[in-house]
Amino acid sequence: MGITLRETVKDGDLICSPHTPNCSTCTSRHLSVCAALGTEELVTFDHVVQHRGAPAKTLLFEQGQKADFVFSVSEGTIRLFRLLPDGRRQITGFAIKGDFLGVALDETYDVCAEAVDAVRFCRIPRSSFVTMVDEKPHLLRKLHQIAGRELHFSQDQMVLLGRRNAEERVAAFLLSHRARLSRVMTCSVTIPLPMSRSDIADYLGLTIETVSRTISKLAREKLVVVVPDGIRLLDVARITELAGG
Amino acid sequence: MGITLRETVKDGDLICSPHTPNCSTCTSRHLSVCAALGTEELVTFDHVVQHRGAPAKTLLFEQGQKADFVFSVSEGTIRLFRLLPDGRRQITGFAIKGDFLGVALDETYDVCAEAVDAVRFCRIPRSSFVTMVDEKPHLLRKLHQIAGRELHFSQDQMVLLGRRNAEERVAAFLLSHRARLSRVMTCSVTIPLPMSRSDIADYLGLTIETVSRTISKLAREKLVVVVPDGIRLLDVARITELAGG
DNA sequence: AATCGGCCTTGACGCAAATCAAGTCCCGCC
DNA sequence: GGCGGGACTTGATTTGCGTCAAGGCCGATT
Numbered sequence: 079m080g081i082t083l084r085e086t087v088k089d090g091d092l093i094c095s096p097h098t099p100n101c102s103t104c105t106s107r108h109l110s111v112c113a114a115l116g117t118e119e120l121v122t123f124d125h126v127v128q129h130r131g132a133p134a135k136t137l138l139f140e141q142g143q144k145a146d147f148v149f150s151v152s153e154g155t156i157r158l159f160r161l162l163p164d165g166r167r168q169i170t171g172f173a174i175k176g177d178f179l180g181v182a183l184d185e186t187y188d189v190c191a192e193a194v195d196a197v198r199f200c201r202i203p204r205s206s207f208v209t210m211v212d213e214k215p216h217l218l219r220k221l222h223q224i225a226g227r228e229l230h231f232s233q234d235q236m237v238l239l240g241r242r243n244a245e246e247r248v249a250a251f252l253l254s255h256r257a258r259l260s261r262v263m264t265c266s267v268t269i270p271l272p273m274s275r276s277d278i279a280d281y282l283g284l285t286i287e288t289v290s291r292t293i294s295k296l297a298r299e300k301l302v303v304v305v306p307d308g309i310r311l312l313d314v315a316r317i318t319e320l321a322g323g
Numbered sequence: 324m325g326i327t328l329r330e331t332v333k334d335g336d337l338i339c340s341p342h343t344p345n346c347s348t349c350t351s352r353h354l355s356v357c358a359a360l361g362t363e364e365l366v367t368f369d370h371v372v373q374h375r376g377a378p379a380k381t382l383l384f385e386q387g388q389k390a391d392f393v394f395s396v397s398e399g400t401i402r403l404f405r406l407l408p409d410g411r412r413q414i415t416g417f418a419i420k421g422d423f424l425g426v427a428l429d430e431t432y433d434v435c436a437e438a439v440d441a442v443r444f445c446r447i448p449r450s451s452f453v454t455m456v457d458e459k460p461h462l463l464r465k466l467h468q469i470a471g472r473e474l475h476f477s478q479d480q481m482v483l484l485g486r487r488n489a490e491e492r493v494a495a496f497l498l499s500h501r502a503r504l505s506r507v508m509t510c511s512v513t514i515p516l517p518m519s520r521s522d523i524a525d526y527l528g529l530t531i532e533t534v535s536r537t538i539s540k541l542a543r544e545k546l547v548v549v550v551p552d553g554i555r556l557l558d559v560a561r562i563t564e565l566a567g568g
Numbered sequence: 569a570a571t572c573g574g575c576c577t578t579g580a581c582g583c584a585a586a587t588c589a590a591g592t593c594c595c596g597c598c
Numbered sequence: 599g600g601c602g603g604g605a606c607t608t609g610a611t612t613t614g615c616g617t618c619a620a621g622g623c624c625g626a627t628t
Binding site: 243 | 614615618
């Protein structure tokens with residue numbers, strides 16, 4: 079939470095997959111932008127894409143930095159956040175498998191991105207990607223569709239941050255995170271939460287203590303059970319009510 | 324602020340401009356999506372665009388409703404908001420001259436839109452617009468660029484709602500609103516605010532009273548002067564400091 | 569096994585903003 | 599001109615969440 083960040087990861091710090099996988103066998107193949115790629119485009123993609131991995135806490139890029147790459151997450155969780163000069167942090171989202179970073183194609187990153195746990199991703203030089211997008215309108219269409227979804231999500235988050243109380247925020251977080259996870263994994267009622275309480279707090283506009291107390295309260299009311307690195311939902315219906323709308 | 328809304332405006336309720344203006348003479352011609360239109364495209368546009376006006380408080384469309392039109396605002400202010408079942412409201416933005424509503428091209432509107440004061444706008448059937456966008460990649464590119472800006476803005480707003488105190492919120496609102504206005508009008512230090520305190524409160528995640536008190540405090544400290552339907556900034560530098568980063 | 573350091577939880581207390589409650593101003597309307 | 603109502607301000611009080619502080623748990627390190 080300090081106001082200084084470690085320096086952004088250098089290329090050498092990233093783990094290259096020993097036998098570079100290719101896009102056609104990628105398990106994120108049908109997710110996100112990649113879903114919009116035809117088989118022949120996939121070949122083009124394979125030429126420019128770099129498959130990489132990074133351990134927990136790696137800073138992948140920083141707000142304001144020149145956006146040399148766009149990313150597609152294939153494993154693990156990445157926190158996206160903004161920092162205020164005095165160290166306050168607002169996490170704007172958690173990126174998971176299938177999520178695309180850099181939808182806007184901006185010259186600079188508008189948030190910081192940091193690995194929550196060990197992550198794998200592929201990255202594409204932004205310039206190459208922009209070229210492809212400019213040549214393939216259907217790729218741009220897909221990208222725009224993703225941007226639209228993110229815009230919609232941001233509005234949900236504004237309602238949450240502006241008008242919901244602590245309990246509603248936590249309940250809504252559990253449900254929305256579960257919904258997102260369900261796109262990419264069979265996740266019944268036990269939600270894996272690799273991120274810390276501090277991350278959840280900074281995502282929900284609360285403090286660690288309030289998040290902890292709220293979860294304890296839900297547990298006391300037998301709506302959830304706290305498990306190592308996750309939370310099991312016991313009463314989805316009631317939690318949905320609490321999340322409210 | 325009630326939980327029920329008046330029914331959405333019907334076509335008959337909207338004021339048709341007596342002598343329909345055309346896009347080439349429109350004062351929003353160089354703003355927003357329209358800026359991306361070539362002269363010959365403008366002609367196509369003129370055939371499908373409908374110029375309309377509406378008095379204050381007109382509900383233009385509602386969240387969840389089928390999105391029959393996309394809009395470009397040419398005069399006045401529109402509040403965009405979400406409602407919770409119990410009546411709590413979060414205003415996600417104020418649209419002014421040059422702003423485009425419906426960037427995502429979604430099938431349904433994801434927010435409600437209501438005229439704050441008397442407004443003028445042009446609207447285009449979404450289907451026609453989508454057709455144009457599909458034919459003209461550079462239009463889609465422009466649209467995507469706008470979506471990117473909105474995404475960036477949403478992140479600012481998440482930081483504001485999640486991590487800033489009342490004073491910072493109000494100061495940031497005054498400055499960002501001024502910046503937006505400056506794109507379309509010569510607006511020195513007196514910021515016209517057609518929206519009510521209640522609107523500002525619901526935009527900033529505060530109550531009317533807190534907004535009022537905070538503005539009074541800024542006035543007491545001689546940083547602003549409250550004028551009819553607006554606020555004059557006396558010390559932009561100090562206000563920028565308060566807004567903090 | 570003992571020590572350390574994160575991370576999390578829990579309790580006591582404080583405070584910023586919400587709520588409750590007048591009151592003022594101003595504009596439209598009779 | 600007087601009346602009514604909405605928007606705004608201001609004060610008193612409450613409260614939900616933040617802050618401060620202590621302690622527990624657990625994995626890493628020696």
